Amino acid sequence: MISYLIRRLLGTIPIVLIVGAIAFFLVQLSPGDPAMFYVSADAPPSEIERVRERLGLDQPIATRFVYWFGQVLQGDLGVSFHQNRPVLEGFLAALPVTLWLAFFSLVIAIAIGIPVGLFSALRPNGMVDKFATVFVFVGVSMPNFWLGMLLVLMFAVTLGWMPAQGFNTANPWEAFRSLVLPAITLGYSQAALIARMTRASMLEVMRQDYVQTARAKGLRVPVVLGKHAFGNALNPIVTIIGLAVGSLAAGSAVVEVVFNLPGIGRLVVDSVMRRDYPMIQGILLLTAGMIIVVNLITDLLYAVLDPRIRYD
């Protein structure tokens, strides 16, 4: 297990390096001289030159990358143009909203996705399965920001049960209410994906000999399903949940805009509008970093669930 962990950790080093390089060079692509952000529009050339020197912009690009990446590894992601504070601070301030949103969405996705997948696998092409198929197809086909707008239209505008937008921090209950509609919005498509994977994985496992044996020796169906089938079907389900965590933590950009939630996604969109390149770069790096960690955890969980993987 330890050697597997070490191998996996070493494997992420090149990825981290390349991710850093992409984030760095992407911002270099942007038109205009970054030094211009630090001087007034009518600054004399000598002033601009001085700022360029101070920012290290007169150095060759490779040198700048190495220096920048060194700073990043020490936790220094630069200063946001717009917020006038370190990028990391701005990111951490927005993170809790996104994490809570991701958490509630994931709870919804798992609580709906796994039972739907299980029941539709019990009787393929039965009534439940047919409904589940529609549920899945609609879930993966509906743009989540549109679903969000429809939910607002229905539950906030028409029925008035839920707040239409914003994040109310007056008390925990209000904060929770602010996240209900966004969490359903984000959770539905993930629930659909989890349901699809659960169904496929269960069908696969239920064809295996040991499940047939368990049934043949007279075990009750729930025992067979719970003990023999579900445990073995869990691996791909864990993978898809791992992917869901990644996409929820970072992919909620558009939904946060719909509900006007002050999370990471909203921060990205605002930063794009304000051309706040250090912020964009930082968010890109930090979310990629979070996803690398989540993938690592998923892989380790995989190895725990299925001992065969450790020895490959």
Place this chain on the structure above:
Amino acid sequence: MQNGEANVSATAQTSKRVSLLNRLYGLNGRILFGGALVLFIVILAIAAPLLATHDPLRVRMSDRLLPPSFDNWLGTDNNGRDVYSRIVYGARISVLVGSAVVILSTFFGTLIGLIAGYYRRMDGPMMRFMDAVMTFPSILLAIAIIAALGASAQNVIIALTVSFVPHTARVVRGKVLSVREETYVESARAIGLGDTRIILRYILPNTLAPLMVQATFILALAIIAEAGLSYIGAGTPPPTPSWGNILADGRAFLNNAWWMTTFPGIFIMISVLGLNILGDGLRDLLDPRMENNR
């Protein structure tokens, strides 16, 4: 696929043929239904000037926020523009951006996948690079690229292509890795065919089936992503209508103009649903092993 078929016994062969027939029935349904939905959107895009009832850009403030009526089938927006005509023209952006992204990402993804899968030495570096690109959530990467390049339909195409290339490359590489070990590739090499010839004649054709399936899913994702980007203002800039920016306009008028929010979304959903159903049907048709894994 061939190996597996050689192993099944005679009885299984018969039942397999029966299930194949059943499957073809079911499939035709799905491929036809999905294909019809997609075709509907494509026709909408091509024939937009014929189908639109109004000029999608004509502003008429006296007609603002009118509900659906005989004159404005799907109502009017906050600038008095006809929502139906804007949706019809918006289909052009979705179809254009979607197909460009599919063509470009399939081309580059196939190229990278073929090279990485065929030449062992290139595999490590190229696929690590693809893994790194895939680490970024695609919408976030697309937003960052657009932040650097500026918001336009052309830059949306570039941004989404970059985000989707790794997925295609991975699919192609996987297929190449299994095909390159086949005996017919070995014999092609034994009779002295060059690498380019082997790749084009024996390996590329094998990747076509998974590529076709992948292409339908990428098209679906690209349409959603384009709408999402336009919605947040990082896509097709107004006043050019796109499904995403019509929805964005509607956001401020959720209280009094439900039609601005409801109808563009229905069109996005029709196209994406059609593509997903089509892709699902194609996958089962082209890869019978997936039969029970739907």
